[in-house]
Amino acid sequence: MFASQHFVRATPGRNVAILVALGVAALAALAMALTVGSVAVDGATILRALTRGASATETAIVRELRLPRALAAFAVGGLLALSGALMQALLRNPLADPYILGISGGAAVGALGAMLAGVTAMITPAAFGGALISTLLVFGLARTGAERTPWTTTRLLLTGVVVAAGWGAVIALLLTLAPDVQVKGMLFWLIGDLGGTTTAMPALVALAVTLAGSLALARDLNVLARGEDLAAALGVAVARTTMVLCALAAFGTAVAVTTAGSVGFVGLVVPHGLRLVIGNDQRLLLPASVLTGGTLLLAADTLARTIAAPIQLPVGVITALVGVPVLLALLARGRS
Amino acid sequence: MSTDTPRLSCRGLSLSVAGRILATGLDFDVRAGECWAIIGPNGAGKTTLVTALAGLRVPASGEIAYDGTPLAALGPRERARIRGFLPQDSVDYFPATVLETALVGRHPHLARWQWESAADVERVHAALSAFGLAGLDARDARTLSGGERRRLALAALVAQDPALLLLDEPSSHLDLGQQIAALDTVCALARNDGRAVVMVLHDLHLALRYADHVIALGGGHAHAGTATDVMSEATLSALFGHRLVSVGNAATRTFLPV
Numbered sequence: 001m002f003a004s005q006h007f008v009r010a011t012p013g014r015n016v017a018i019l020v021a022l023g024v025a026a027l028a029a030l031a032m033a034l035t036v037g038s039v040a041v042d043g044a045t046i047l048r049a050l051t052r053g054a055s056a057t058e059t060a061i062v063r064e065l066r067l068p069r070a071l072a073a074f075a076v077g078g079l080l081a082l083s084g085a086l087m088q089a090l091l092r093n094p095l096a097d098p099y100i101l102g103i104s105g106g107a108a109v110g111a112l113g114a115m116l117a118g119v120t121a122m123i124t125p126a127a128f129g130g131a132l133i134s135t136l137l138v139f140g141l142a143r144t145g146a147e148r149t150p151w152t153t154t155r156l157l158l159t160g161v162v163v164a165a166g167w168g169a170v171i172a173l174l175l176t177l178a179p180d181v182q183v184k185g186m187l188f189w190l191i192g193d194l195g196g197t198t199t200a201m202p203a204l205v206a207l208a209v210t211l212a213g214s215l216a217l218a219r220d221l222n223v224l225a226r227g228e229d230l231a232a233a234l235g236v237a238v239a240r241t242t243m244v245l246c247a248l249a250a251f252g253t254a255v256a257v258t259t260a261g262s263v264g265f266v267g268l269v270v271p272h273g274l275r276l277v278i279g280n281d282q283r284l285l286l287p288a289s290v291l292t293g294g295t296l297l298l299a300a301d302t303l304a305r306t307i308a309a310p311i312q313l314p315v316g317v318i319t320a321l322v323g324v325p326v327l328l329a330l331l332a333r334g335r336s
Numbered sequence: 337m338s339t340d341t342p343r344l345s346c347r348g349l350s351l352s353v354a355g356r357i358l359a360t361g362l363d364f365d366v367r368a369g370e371c372w373a374i375i376g377p378n379g380a381g382k383t384t385l386v387t388a389l390a391g392l393r394v395p396a397s398g399e400i401a402y403d404g405t406p407l408a409a410l411g412p413r414e415r416a417r418i419r420g421f422l423p424q425d426s427v428d429y430f431p432a433t434v435l436e437t438a439l440v441g442r443h444p445h446l447a448r449w450q451w452e453s454a455a456d457v458e459r460v461h462a463a464l465s466a467f468g469l470a471g472l473d474a475r476d477a478r479t480l481s482g483g484e485r486r487r488l489a490l491a492a493l494v495a496q497d498p499a500l501l502l503l504d505e506p507s508s509h510l511d512l513g514q515q516i517a518a519l520d521t522v523c524a525l526a527r528n529d530g531r532a533v534v535m536v537l538h539d540l541h542l543a544l545r546y547a548d549h550v551i552a553l554g555g556g557h558a559h560a561g562t563a564t565d566v567m568s569e570a571t572l573s574a575l576f577g578h579r580l581v582s583v584g585n586a587a588t589r590t591f592l593p594v
Contacts, residue, residue: 011451012451089430092429092430093429094429094430219443219446219448222440222443223440223443225429225430226426226428226432226437226440227423227426227427227429229392230423230426232392232412233390233392233416233420233421233423234416234440234441234444234496235411235412235413235414235415235416235417235443235444236412236443237412275430275431276431279431279432279433279436280430280431280432281436
């Protein structure tokens with residue numbers, strides 16, 4: 001497997017070329033998302049709707065329904081892929097995902113709890129609170145111990161897995177207690193769904209912040225991905241850098257989960273697949289993950305709301321249906 | 337810095353691991369042009385000592401200084417521009433080419449948003465050639481043999497351009513010919529280039545061949561001195577807990593257990 005991967009060294013020029021190509025793909029996915037649906041809107045009308053000039057109905061469809069949902073899908077996909085890339089490099093494990101710190105479980109318990117209590121307005125804050133509590137819990141538990149040493153990646157990973165299992169039990173309990181009419185909404189939230197999206201702003205802002213912060217530390221992350229001892233020897237402030245990048249990944253994931261529920265596989269598959277194609281230089285891998293993850297989730301969401309129309313599928317079903325075979329193929333390739 | 341300021345100085349250095357004392361009150365100065373070996377039996381604390389010298393482990397007590405500046409006054413990045421450290425083992429978690437792997441050595445010299453320049457690549461190429469890895473730029477480092485990977489780690493260290501080289505078993509994974517070639521290159525950096533080398537060595541014949549000074553660690557004691565002083569039958573027999581005798585002539589001298 002490895003002999004076939006001859007990466008060209010990442011240079012600013014090559015990076016720009018790759019990122020421009022991915023950016024064009026993202027714009028194409030956006031155009032597609034604005035065009036298709038129960039009412040077909042052609043390209044010229046979309047442009048007029050975006051610049052105020054089409055009929056009231058078409059303006060409303062494009063500006064108030066499709067555009068926020070499309071941008072939210074892109075931002076959520078970008079956040080998940082970026083957080084996944086960060087966690088994979090930090091934990092030096094290509095199979096780590098953005099939910100590794102139990103974030104999706106915590107958010108799900110918050111959101112489902114709010115649904116069960118019947119306070120719809122509290123779903124988003126409760127989900128974000130749950131994600132935050134879970135992250136702090138995992139970091140806190142992984143840090144305390146007999147030696148009181150700073151947490152190691154193995155301990156972080158194990159603590160995350162255990163805490164996630166705990167949330168899983170609570171989620172099962174909430175689903176069991178819920179009246180039948182609420183279970184479908186809860187399941188949609190758990191699988192990941194963008195149907196209720198009204199604004200993309202929080203997710204877009206979070207994406208910009210997370211990407212800018214992690215790009216500033218991208219070369220440090222390159223060294224960290226080769227091991228903490230080597231990174232320390234090469235002058236990386238290991239504990240501080242790891243903490244900042246974990247916090248960025250946790251924040252990005254929490255916003256993504258709060259916006260769209262726990263969409264699976266994007267954060268796992270996108271960075272892993274990209275790494276096999278473009279190499280592991282984080283200065284390219286991080287922005288490329290954002291563009292690819294965003295484009296994929298945008299395309300998946302467009303598919304989810306049109307493929308079985310008028311039934312809208314939760315987007316997480318599409319990402320899982322695509323993600324599972326892709327991941328299996330990547331794993332099989334890794335063994336040969 | 338005056339010309340006689342030691343590259344590395346240690347005062348009253350004490351080391352302990354999990355309550356076990358490995359060394360107490362160790363004093364020594366490593367000057368430019370010198371090549372030091374750390375020898376001793378398994379578990380004596382050789383790795384602990386060299387990681388403490390690299391500033392990657394806090395000693396139980398004592399002062400370490402690079403070029404006269406105490407370690408406490410140097411941040412991680414400043415340290416990395418003065419000393420290079422070769423860990424005992426390296427693990428490749430992700431695929432990366434030989435060139436990318438060696439370029440990591442330039443990290444401490446680059447500003448936050450700066451990219452590796454043509455000069456950095458040139459320096460890395462020179463280091464790769466010095467360790468017999470020229471032309472392997474695009475190879476995935478994980479497809480290399482154990483010996484090639486060890487030499488790649490050494491090349492990355494040399495590309496880092498440190499004035500003080502701290503190496504934990506640089507000769508591991510290398511066959512006899514490669515051991516000599518690699519240590520010739522490393523020690524030439526000290527002798528011709530005004531750098532200083534401190535390395536953990538397992539093989540006494542390599543210590544005899546390359547080191548002008550030796551730190552003997554064992555049984556909770558540490559003793560630093562010139563090679564002729566430390567590398568004696570009596571000292572080494574006591575150190576390894578087995579009677580050793582000196583054999584061979586000046587060029588091939590070593591110690592063998594009786």
